[in-house]
Amino acid sequence: xxxxxxxxxxxxxxxxxxxxxxxxxxxxxxxxxxxxxxxxxxxxxxxxxxxxxxxxxxxxxxxxxxxxxxxxxxxxxxxxxxxxxxxxxxxxxxxxxxxxxxxxxxxxxxxxxxxxxxxxxxxxxxxxxxxxxxxxxxxxxxxxxxxxxxxxxxxxxxxxxxxxxxxxxxxxxxxxxxxxxxxxxxxxxxxxxxxxxxxxxxxxxxxxxxxxxxxxxxxxxxxxxxxxxxxxxxxxxxxxxxxxxxxxxxxxxxxxxxxxxxxxxxxxxxxxxxxxxxxxxxxxxxxxxxxxxxxxxxxxxxxxxxxxxxxxxxxxxxxxxxxxxxxxxxxxxxxxxxxxxxxxxxxxxxxxxxxxxxxxxxxxxxxxxxxxxxxxxxxxxxxxxxxxxxxxxxxxxxxx
Numbered sequence: 437x438x439x440x441x442x443x444x445x446x447x448x449x450x451x452x453x454x455x456x457x458x459x460x461x462x463x464x465x466x467x468x469x470x471x472x473x474x475x476x477x478x479x480x481x482x483x484x485x486x487x488x489x490x491x492x493x494x495x496x497x498x499x500x501x502x503x504x505x506x507x508x509x510x511x512x513x514x515x516x517x518x519x520x521x522x523x524x525x526x527x528x529x530x531x532x533x534x535x536x537x538x539x540x541x542x543x544x545x546x547x548x549x550x551x552x553x554x555x556x557x558x559x560x561x562x563x564x565x566x567x568x569x570x571x572x573x574x575x576x577x578x579x580x581x582x583x584x585x586x587x588x589x590x591x592x593x594x595x596x597x598x599x600x601x602x603x604x605x606x607x608x609x610x611x612x613x614x615x616x617x618x619x620x621x622x623x624x625x626x627x628x629x630x631x632x633x634x635x636x637x638x639x640x641x642x643x644x645x646x647x648x649x650x651x652x653x654x655x656x657x658x659x660x661x662x663x664x665x666x667x668x669x670x671x672x673x674x675x676x677x678x679x680x681x682x683x684x685x686x687x688x689x690x691x692x693x694x695x696x697x698x699x700x701x702x703x704x705x706x707x708x709x710x711x712x713x714x715x716x717x718x719x720x721x722x723x724x725x726x727x728x729x730x731x732x733x734x735x736x737x738x739x740x741x742x743x744x745x746x747x748x749x750x751x752x753x754x755x756x757x758x759x760x761x762x763x764x765x766x767x768x769x770x771x772x773x774x775x776x777x778x779x780x781x782x783x784x785x786x787x788x789x790x791x792x793x794x795x796x797x798x799x800x801x802x803x804x805x806x807x808x809x810x811x812x813x814x815x816x817x818x819x820x821x822x823x824x825x826x827x828x829x830x831x832x833x834x835x836x
Contacts, residue, residue, distance in 0.1 A: 438467035439795035442514040444502055444529060446473035446482045449543060449572065449618045450520025452776050452784025453791070458486035458495055462822060463792060467493060470514070472500035478735065485775060502529060511536040516791045518542075522621055523549060530556065530567060539565050539794040543572035543783060546625075547632060547639075547671045550805070557803040567803040568810075571790045573768075573782035574599055574687070575669035576806055577819065578747055580786075581764040581826075582673045582685075584812035585751035588762040588830050592680045592753040595673060597687040600653035600660040601779070603695070603743040610739045614698055617743065618779040620727045624708040626665040626689070627699045633664075634674030634685040645700075647688060653746045654767050654827075662688035672805040681753065702726065741770040741777035759833040767825040782824070789818045 443454050457466045469486065473479040479497035486495045500510060502525050511517055511532055516539045519529045523545040530553060533540035545553075553569045560567050570576055578597055586592045607615050616623070626644065633640040647664040667687045674685040691699075702708050710721045720728075745768045752761050768778040776784075790810060793799055799809050816826050 438465055439515045439792070440468040440513065441466060441516045441518065441791055441795070442470045442472060442511065443518045443520055444472050444500070445520030446471050446475070446478040447520060447619060448616065448777070448780055449783040450518065450787070451482045452774065452780040453518055453520065453787040454482050454486050454784070455489060455774050455776065456785050456788035456822065457791070458493055459489040460491060460493070463788065465795070466792065469493065469495045470498050471495070472498040472510070474499065474501055508532045508536050511538050514538055515795050516541065518787050518791050527552065533565070533567070534559055534563060537563055537565055540567040541571050541787060541791050541794065542569055543787060544570040544575040544668060546666065547668050550668050550672060554803055561802045564801055566794050566799045566801055568790050568794065568799065568806060569803065570668060570672065571787050571806050573786060574667055574747065575672070577766065577782065577786040578749060579669050579673055579805060579807040580810055580812050580815050581747060581749040581766060582751065583807040584816065584828065585749050585762040585764045586677050586680060587812065589751055589753040589755050589760055592677055592682050592751050594684045594752040595677070595682065596750045597669070598651045598662050598748045599687070599689045599745065600651060600657045600662065601690055601692070601743065601745045602657050602660070603692045605739055605742045605777070607739065610737050612734055612737065612739065614730045615695055616730050616734055617777055618783065620730060621723070623699060624723060627703045628708055629666040631664040631666045632670060634670040636678060636683045639671070649688065651748065653748065654765065657744050657746050660690035662690045665689045673807060676805065676807050740772070741775070743770050743778045744768070745778040745782050755830070755832050760830060762828070762830045765827040769823070771823065785819060785822050785824060789815060
């Protein structure tokens with residue numbers, strides 16, 4: 437079979453999805469890819485990279501305003517839509533896919549949005565289409581890793597998720613004052629928003645960047661300080677595994693020191709907030725202006741990415757009535773051939789794999805979180821082919 441995929445958004449996080457879809461070896465059944473963005477220059481830059489990976493596919497750049505009423509007419513031409521836009525566009529794009537009768541996938545949002553999306557389950561079933569929500573890295577791949585860890589245990593009491601990341605990219609030589617290694621708004625939210633921890637009694641709120649601890653990640657990442665940041669997968673994983681005895685889920689992430697310093701400063705002086713201003717006669721938020729200026733600098737310069745990302749998901753519980761721990765570890769490295777960062781790969785590759793699964797008809801109709809419908813072994817095998825490394829270990833406490 438062959439499939440046509442529309443990628444909405446040509447940003448740093450989503451662009452790797454287009455490259456994976458374009459690769460003739462990795463994605464042989466994808467026939468056509470459109471990369472749509474409000475900036476045609478940004479879309480064309482991604483398409484130029486994608487065309488180097490295929491000899492037979494149609495790959496085109498489109499200038500699209502996702503807030504336009506014409507979006508539905510565009511969506512109708514495709515089998516699957518990957519929504520790589522800012523999460524505020526999720527309701528609009530998802531409902532447009534529902535009306536158009538086209539499969540939908542996005543890269544994540546927040547708990548409130550997830551609840552809204554799940555309320556559309558019956559409508560998607562009735563329409564005969566599928567939506568997978570939060571299918572990037574975290575959320576996305578990390579959900580499937582948690583599922584895989586839980587599958588090794590008979591009873592699961594606690595799941596912890598720790599993501600470590602180092603960025604060795606030479607931003608200084610490129611004269612980039614503010615690194616934006618993935619979505620600017622995601623980073624801003626991680627520094628500003630209250631953080632939820634899932635328990636079987638309800639969600640607990642803590643401050644962003646609190647709960648610091650040191651975690652030993654695979655080399656070259658090594659020992660890193662990780663912090664609480666807001667991620668919706670704690671909620672979806674918690675609810676999915678509640679029936680297996682789960683009582684606690686949390687997530688912590690590390691940041692390079694330079695990034696912590698710069699984004700903390702922006703937060704502390706109010707440059708990440710959503711207060712509306714007028715700039716050069718245009719109405720926008722303060723955050724919009726900072727994002728625009730940061731990306732304006734980055735998009736004019738080609739920087740060779742050099743970063744590493746690792747995730748450790750630990751499930752604690754019982755195996756054969758003995759205390760046991762299963763760890764699932766992933767390692768992602770920047771891809772010099774594609775010219776993309778580990779952060780971009782970790783988001784785009786899972787999205788591409790899941791989009792193709794929908795195109796193949798491997799996913800039931802309805803609205804799902806990744807852990808509900810994606811087979812963990814199939815996913816790990818597919819992601820491994822694309823250079824993502826996985827390690828799975830099970831330790832059982834023996835009777836003394």
